[in-house]
Structure formats: structure tokens, C-alpha cells
Amino acid sequence: MSEELDAVDAKILDLLQRDASLSIAEIAERVGLSSSPAWRRIERLKKAGVILRQVTLLDQDKLGLTFEVFATVKLQLPSRENLDRFETAIAEWPEVVECATVTGAVDYMLRVLTRDMHAYDDFLRDKMLALGLVSDVQSRIVMRVPKRTTSAPLELISTHLSG
Incomplete structure (x- = not known):
């Protein structure tokens, strides 16, 4: 990415990792922006390849893939x-x-x-x-899964994020 991620970018990414179905308005409110700047940031992150795609996670057990x-x-x-x-x-x-x-x-x-x-x-x-x-x-x-996440550990990069 040509420019560094800032703290607002990290907050947006964290929100999207947890729930990609959030509206732009909901994301904007949670990070303290209006909708247009929030949308522009998300689009910039997509164009930069930081956001690869937005998906729905399924419960493999309920689907019979046990x-x-x-x-x-x-x-x-x-x-x-x-x-x-x-x-x-x-x-x-x-x-x-x-x-x-x-x-x-x-x-x-x-x-x-x-x-x-x-x-x-x-x-x-x-x-x-x-x-x-x-x-x-x-x-x-696999007998049991005590932890599974699809989220990148953003806190590991946040030490150099400003704001």
C-alpha cells in the first residue's frame, strides 16, 4: 500500500473483519466519520488490496461437514x-x-x-x-477447536498507527 494505515483504517478493518454486513453509515458512526469519508477509506483499502473480499462464514457442523x-x-x-x-x-x-x-x-x-x-x-x-x-x-x-478466527491480528500492527 502506497500510504500507511492509520488508526481509523485499523478500526474500519477490525469492524469489517467482525461483521462485513455493517452498512457504511454504521461503520462511519463507529469510527467517528461521516459516510462519504468512511466509504472512500474502504474503497482505498480495496483498491490497495488490503481488503481482498467480503464473505459469509458458515457453521460447518450445521451443514453436516463434521x-x-x-x-x-x-x-x-x-x-x-x-x-x-x-x-x-x-x-x-x-x-x-x-x-x-x-x-x-x-x-x-x-x-x-x-x-x-x-x-x-x-x-x-x-x-x-x-x-x-x-x-x-x-x-x-480434529477433536475440538478451542479457537478459530479469520481475523488478521491488527493489534500487532497498531504500534505504529497514529491517532
């Missing part, structure tokens, strides 16, 4: 071509809700959501292992 797994994946040969092929494939698999390239003995960490253990087994056999690229998958079944 089986959650963190899986580490090691490719047989982590060449550029195989990494690209694997990443292209996982982009198409709805079960994979997050994927990160990681350091260490494995190549990827995946967060996978399915209905149950049988659906996860089908996913492993019919999709991941069927690619012919994977040499090892270690699955960690």
Missing part, C-alpha cells in the same frame, strides 16, 4: 512440475479448504472437511492418491 482433518502431504518427487500439478488438483477439490506449502519433512499442510471418516477415505483414495504424486499422507483428526 469431519475435519489436518493432513501433511509429501510428494514422491517435489519437482516444480509435480508441485504445480498437485496445486492445480487441490484447487479443484472442495474438500480442501486450506493448503499451505510448509518447511520440514513434508511438502504441504492441508485442512480438509468432509461429512465423515468414510468420505475422507474416499477423498484420499479417489482424489489425492489417485494423482500418483503423493508418497505419504499423515492425517490428524
Whole structure:
């Protein structure tokens, strides 16, 4: 971003992270601005790429997606071509809700959501292992989630924010 975030920007971002359905008028009132300047700030943050998109979070349990797994994946040969092929494939698999390239003995960490253990087994056999690229998958079944947030920790950047 060409210009630094200030304290008002941080407040706006915090509000939007907590509830993206807030109206411009509600946001403006909470940060002490009128609607037009608040709208301009939000548009600037969007254009700068700070705000990527606004989404609705769903309750995965109420949707029947109660089986959650963190899986580490090691490719047989982590060449550029195989990494690209694997990443292209996982982009198409709805079960994979997050994927990160990681350091260490494995190549990827995946967060996978399915209905149950049988659906996860089908996913492993019919999709991941069927690619012919994977040499090892270690699955960690999630028992309980004491914390989950989609919010960036804005307080970690607020030490240099003025206002």
C-alpha cells in the first residue's frame, strides 16, 4: 500500500473483519466519520488490496461437514512440475479448504472437511492418491477447536498507527 494505515483504517478493518454486513453509515458512526469519508477509506483499502473480499462464514457442523482433518502431504518427487500439478488438483477439490506449502519433512499442510471418516477415505483414495504424486499422507483428526478466527491480528500492527 502506497500510504500507511492509520488508526481509523485499523478500526474500519477490525469492524469489517467482525461483521462485513455493517452498512457504511454504521461503520462511519463507529469510527467517528461521516459516510462519504468512511466509504472512500474502504474503497482505498480495496483498491490497495488490503481488503481482498467480503464473505459469509458458515457453521460447518450445521451443514453436516463434521469431519475435519489436518493432513501433511509429501510428494514422491517435489519437482516444480509435480508441485504445480498437485496445486492445480487441490484447487479443484472442495474438500480442501486450506493448503499451505510448509518447511520440514513434508511438502504441504492441508485442512480438509468432509461429512465423515468414510468420505475422507474416499477423498484420499479417489482424489489425492489417485494423482500418483503423493508418497505419504499423515492425517490428524480434529477433536475440538478451542479457537478459530479469520481475523488478521491488527493489534500487532497498531504500534505504529497514529491517532
